[in-house]
Amino acid sequence: MPLSYDLIHSSSTIPMTTMTRHETLAERADALLARMTLAQKLGQMMMPERMAATADDVRDYHIGSVLSGGGSAPGTNAVSDWVAMNDAYWAASMDEAPGRLPIPLLYAVDAIHGHANVRGATVFPHNIGLGCTRDPELVARAAGVMAREVLATGVDWTFAPTLAVAQNIHWGRTYESFSERPEVVASFAAGYVRAVQGDLGADGVIACAKHWVGDGGTTAGNDQGDTAITEAELERTHMTPYYPALDAGLLTVMASFNSWNGDKCHGHRYLLTDVLKGRLGFDGLVVSDWDGVDYLHEDYGTAISMAANAGIDVFMVSVEWKQCLALLTQQVEQGVVPMSRIDDAVRRILGVKLRFGLFEKPRPAARVWSNDPAFGGLAHREVAREAVRKSLVLLKNDQTLLPLSRAARILVAGKSAHNRGHQCGGFTVAWQGETTNEAIAGGTSVWEGIQALTPMATLDESGASADAASHDVAIVVIGETPYAEGMGDLRAGGRVQPGSQVVVKPHTLPPYGKTTELAQLHPDDLATITAIAAKGIPVVTVFIGGRPLVVNAELDASQAFVAAWLPGSEGQGVADVLLGDFPFHGTLSFAWPASAAPSYKDEAPRFPFGYGIVTG
Numbered sequence: 001m002p003l004s005y006d007l008i009h010s011s012s013t014i015p016m017t018t019m020t021r022h023e024t025l026a027e028r029a030d031a032l033l034a035r036m037t038l039a040q041k042l043g044q045m046m047m048p049e050r051m052a053a054t055a056d057d058v059r060d061y062h063i064g065s066v067l068s069g070g071g072s073a074p075g076t077n078a079v080s081d082w083v084a085m086n087d088a089y090w091a092a093s094m095d096e097a098p099g100r101l102p103i104p105l106l107y108a109v110d111a112i113h114g115h116a117n118v119r120g121a122t123v124f125p126h127n128i129g130l131g132c133t134r135d136p137e138l139v140a141r142a143a144g145v146m147a148r149e150v151l152a153t154g155v156d157w158t159f160a161p162t163l164a165v166a167q168n169i170h171w172g173r174t175y176e177s178f179s180e181r182p183e184v185v186a187s188f189a190a191g192y193v194r195a196v197q198g199d200l201g202a203d204g205v206i207a208c209a210k211h212w213v214g215d216g217g218t219t220a221g222n223d224q225g226d227t228a229i230t231e232a233e234l235e236r237t238h239m240t241p242y243y244p245a246l247d248a249g250l251l252t253v254m255a256s257f258n259s260w261n262g263d264k265c266h267g268h269r270y271l272l273t274d275v276l277k278g279r280l281g282f283d284g285l286v287v288s289d290w291d292g293v294d295y296l297h298e299d300y301g302t303a304i305s306m307a308a309n310a311g312i313d314v315f316m317v318s319v320e321w322k323q324c325l326a327l328l329t330q331q332v333e334q335g336v337v338p339m340s341r342i343d344d345a346v347r348r349i350l351g352v353k354l355r356f357g358l359f360e361k362p363r364p365a366a367r368v369w370s371n372d373p374a375f376g377g378l379a380h381r382e383v384a385r386e387a388v389r390k391s392l393v394l395l396k397n398d399q400t401l402l403p404l405s406r407a408a409r410i411l412v413a414g415k416s417a418h419n420r421g422h423q424c425g426g427f428t429v430a431w432q433g434e435t436t437n438e439a440i441a442g443g444t445s446v447w448e449g450i451q452a453l454t455p456m457a458t459l460d461e462s463g464a465s466a467d468a469a470s471h472d473v474a475i476v477v478i479g480e481t482p483y484a485e486g487m488g489d490l491r492a493g494g495r496v497q498p499g500s501q502v503v504v505k506p507h508t509l510p511p512y513g514k515t516t517e518l519a520q521l522h523p524d525d526l527a528t529i530t531a532i533a534a535k536g537i538p539v540v541t542v543f544i545g546g547r548p549l550v551v552n553a554e555l556d557a558s559q560a561f562v563a564a565w566l567p568g569s570e571g572q573g574v575a576d577v578l579l580g581d582f583p584f585h586g587t588l589s590f591a592w593p594a595s596a597a598p599s600y601k602d603e604a605p606r607f608p609f610g611y612g613i614v615t616g
């Protein structure tokens with residue numbers, strides 16, 4: 001299939017000297033493709049996880065890309081270890097031994113709120129908080145910093161932005177969604193992609209919009225569940241945010257685990273090929289999600305052929321990539337997957353690498369931003385701190401308790417008052433996140449931020465020392481502890497809802513809890529608030545969490561209540577606003593529920609979409 005107009009004529013960083021007079025990127029891709037063996041072509045379609053593939057494997061099997069899953073880091077997880085790892089993989093991919101064709105490898109990570117796998121990275125608020133800023137320019141600046149820290153580690157590709165439009169707060173990935181409204185998600189998409197990809201030169205990283213399509217619309221918010229809606233609703237709610245991303249030159253899209261009306265997206269030819277690549281003209285590549293192909297059929301070879309024929313171009317395989325490669329080879333040799341589909345997939349992969357200027361980039365260790373000393377530095381953290389400030393939503397402020405005076409005798413309490421792990425949430429150092437300060441190098445907890453601004457503050461996470469004679473006011477920082485994906489689901493049932501998703505390999509991750517009521521999930525939080533309030537000390541409650549939860553009792557016991565979401569490493573940004581250095585700016589990008597009923601969206605919310613007491 002000829003490459004699309006814009007790929008053939010797209011601007012490129014490749015100096016004309018490296019191309020013959022009339023050679024275009026598409027002609028370069030076709031010329032390369034014509035020289036490739038089947039093994040080299042299928043190798044380009046494999047994306048194993050780093051722990052399952054050595055540099056020798058990259059060389060011997062012509063692997064096109066490698067990824068780090070959440071929490072998968074080389075060596076001591078220092079920036080230099082990442083650069084060294086990528087340099088070794090790249091060198092192996094460029095080996096020119098007989099029978100090899102040097103095609104540079106791409107390395108990919110989930111830098112979804114900063115390059116947060118890496119110790120010491122600048123960790124930004126998760127998307128739900130960024131959505132409450134309603135500030136696409138700020139979010140683009142944040143995305144640019146995230147990309148720069150990705151480049152510092154020699155990595156080429158980030159699986160961001162997430163363009164999910166989460167419709168049910170029971171979903172464990174709600175915090176990866178900017179908003180429940182497609183137009184709000186769409187407002188961030190183009191700026192984010194442009195900030196990450198730049199001009200696809202030395203300063204650019206390949207972006208990946210995910211997950212196509214309908215990830216945020218599953219029944220009961222079951223992760224990887226079934227999105228049972230009309231095509232019109234699927235298009236209006238879940239496809240809309242992709243349009244500006246595609247217009248911005250998005251290079252990759254990740255297929256979604258969910259099903260649409262019972263059919264898995266990973267095997268959905270209509271959604272992956274007819275709509276995304278056909279009607280919308282997407283000329284980049286589609287990457288599967290983590291072993292997402294496995295769920296299509298109990299026979300792995302059949303599943304692989306279903307995915308390839310549906311339009312998956314790159315197979316993200318956590319461990320069994322050699323089996324995947326062997327079975328895909330078999331499916332091609334048997335004609336189950338036509339060579340024309342393989343050539344289309346490889347053309348797309350080569351096209352992305354050529355547009356990214358990958359063939360002209362030096363080895364990772366020699367690239368301009370590798371080992372950049374600005375990684376995790378103050379300048380980057382200041383951008384994150386600004387994002388934290390603007391993400392905060394003031395839900396209650398009786399007697400205008402906030403902002404607090406720096407002269408006030410402030411008691412800081414609550415399980416998340418001094419816990420940078422809790423602030424960061426999932427996809428931070430570990431896939432499921434961390435629960436300590438030690439695990440998050442750099443940054444400030446909320447307590448550390450308050451302490452830096454006022455000497456009169458004291459920390460007692462239990463709140464037991466609260467005393468109206470000694471304390472004028474208490475800040476109680478509570479909420480959720482970190483989680484990711486299905487382990488963040490709130491499900492009345494057990495591990496997996498029947499019929500929610502998979503053909504095989506039932507999703508066995510245990511959910512976070514059974515209800516959206518915080519007092520049921522973490523009763524100690526309410527206990528801390530009420531015990532302090534009972535002593536006549538006014539309470540400012542700060543909610544750390546990945547979604548709005550039912551907090552009626554906590555709200556009633558608090559004189560002021562702030563939604564801080566998952567602010568990331570820069571807790572100082574919370575202190576900046578609580579103590580009045582900056583105003584409250586944020587407004588809800590999700591309606592805030594009044595009840596924990598499964599049908600909560602049929603009732604009036606406690607606070608509507610767009611609510612927030614703005615003070616400046």
Ligand code: GLC
Binds near residue numbers: 068070289
């Ligand atoms: C995960 C997520 C996806 C992520 C991928 C690689 O399962 O669904 O968002 O990019 O695997 O970590």
